[in-house]
Amino acid sequence: MSTRPTPPLSPEGVAEIVAEMQRPPEDTPERRATFDRARSATFLARQVLEQSRG
Numbered sequence: 001m002s003t004r005p006t007p008p009l010s011p012e013g014v015a016e017i018v019a020e021m022q023r024p025p026e027d028t029p030e031r032r033a034t035f036d037r038a039r040s041a042t043f044l045a046r047q048v049l050e051q052s053r054g
Contacts (some may be wrong), residue, residue, distance in 0.1 A: 009017075025031060
């Protein structure tokens with residue numbers, strides 16, 4: 001089984017890939033749920049740290 005070489009990207013193709021990588025991700029319910037879980041974990045961690053400091 002032989003593999004074909006990948007054709008080189010044009011400057012426009014590279015620019016399109018870079019623009020796509022810089023675009024913010026779509027706002028989806030899954031993404032919001034992940035963000036909410038991370039925010040809750042951060043809040044709980046801060047509470048634990050504050051309580052341990054006394």
